[in-house]
Amino acid sequence: MTAAAATAHHAIVSTRSTRLWNAKNSRFDKNVCLVSVGSCCPGNRKLGLLCASGSQSSVTEPVQQPSNGKGDHSPKKSKESSLILIRHGESMWNEKNLFTGCVDVPLTPKGVQEAIEAGSRIRNLPIDVIYTSSMVRAQMTAMLAMMQHRRKKVPIIMHNESEQAHSWSKIYSEDTKKLSIPVITAWQLNERMYGELQGLNKQETADQFGKEQVHEWRRSYGIPPPNGESLEMCAERAVSYFNDQVVPQLTSGKHVMVAAHANSLRSIIMHLDRLTSQEVISLELSTGIPMLYIFKEGKFVRRGSPVGPSEASVYAYTKNLAQYRQKLDSMVQ
Numbered sequence: 001m002t003a004a005a006a007t008a009h010h011a012i013v014s015t016r017s018t019r020l021w022n023a024k025n026s027r028f029d030k031n032v033c034l035v036s037v038g039s040c041c042p043g044n045r046k047l048g049l050l051c052a053s054g055s056q057s058s059v060t061e062p063v064q065q066p067s068n069g070k071g072d073h074s075p076k077k078s079k080e081s082s083l084i085l086i087r088h089g090e091s092m093w094n095e096k097n098l099f100t101g102c103v104d105v106p107l108t109p110k111g112v113q114e115a116i117e118a119g120s121r122i123r124n125l126p127i128d129v130i131y132t133s134s135m136v137r138a139q140m141t142a143m144l145a146m147m148q149h150r151r152k153k154v155p156i157i158m159h160n161e162s163e164q165a166h167s168w169s170k171i172y173s174e175d176t177k178k179l180s181i182p183v184i185t186a187w188q189l190n191e192r193m194y195g196e197l198q199g200l201n202k203q204e205t206a207d208q209f210g211k212e213q214v215h216e217w218r219r220s221y222g223i224p225p226p227n228g229e230s231l232e233m234c235a236e237r238a239v240s241y242f243n244d245q246v247v248p249q250l251t252s253g254k255h256v257m258v259a260a261h262a263n264s265l266r267s268i269i270m271h272l273d274r275l276t277s278q279e280v281i282s283l284e285l286s287t288g289i290p291m292l293y294i295f296k297e298g299k300f301v302r303r304g305s306p307v308g309p310s311e312a313s314v315y316a317y318t319k320n321l322a323q324y325r326q327k328l329d330s331m332v333q
């Protein structure tokens with residue numbers, strides 16, 4: 001691991017443990033130990049790789065093509081699927097340390113690099129459908145990351161905002177469709193609305209209102225910034241969307257990537273890992289770091305962040321991932 005990768009890897013901070021989500025029973029039913037790289041310590045609050053060994057399952061074809069991303073799923077041999085969550089790369093307002101929220105700003109050159117680096121980490125992982133927020137920084141991140149993917153499918157933004165937009169963007173070749181990945185954009189995955197903090201400098205705001213107050217606005221679950229959304233309010237739309245749209249894709253065996261934002265993803269991770277409103281306070285997501293979950297039999301198992309494209313343990317997570325990787329290796333590139 002390079003020093004930069006190690007820093008980035010350790011920059012994701014989570015809480016002590018997570019549990020397996022049982023969608024059927026709508027509950028979490030088993031604790032899972034999260035460890036930092038190279039150790040397995042329940043007291044360690046850094047998020048890294050799981051110490052559990054990979055599960056076994058039957059082979060899933062790596063190439064799966066949803067027709068419209070909203071249903072119409074072809075039957076699969078195995079229902080195991082993977083979920084990649086990624087916060088966008090550094091934006092031009094991250095760089096300036098400004099509260100951004102729902103202001104739609106693009107990536108910096110560093111953010112572009114982070115997205116490309118993220119893409120190289122996940123370049124051997126299966127991805128059938130991509131969800132992004134409606135904001136350009138998340139969309140840029142998803143697109144740049146996909147440029148690195150070894151399968152070389154083309155990510156294509158679905159335009160379903162009107163019947164005309166839908167019909168005018170129709171693809172008339174089945175072969176070409178098979179070589180594309182639908183990208184579904186959803187405002188529900190947008191960054192939490194930061195209210196009257198949007199555009200303000202974070203340090204100056206802390207100087208003015210006090211560090212504790214600003215930390216409460218930024219990290220608490222229930223307290224909204226002035227005229228903005230609390231994490232709880234953000235969760236209401238982001239987690240509902242995730243459950244309504246993303247989970248059915250995973251259930252049908254599709255491999256999904258979600259490119260979104262610090263707080264929309266914090267709310268989703270809080271839900272997946274069943275963090276309490278106290279625990280979520282210390283959940284920090286770095287820009288441009290992908291995180292992998294395996295979804296199987298209605299349960300989410302967090303597998304950490306792939307450090308590099310060839311990291312052996314990522315592909316040992318499950319037999320399916322290993323086989324997908326092998327298929328990529330055997331394909332003429």
Ligand SMILES: O=C(O)[C@H](O)COP(=O)(O)O
Pocket residue numbers: 098099100101102191194218261262263
């Ligand atoms: O919207 C913003 O300003 C950032 O993307 C996230 O901000 P935070 O670190 O205060 O949650």
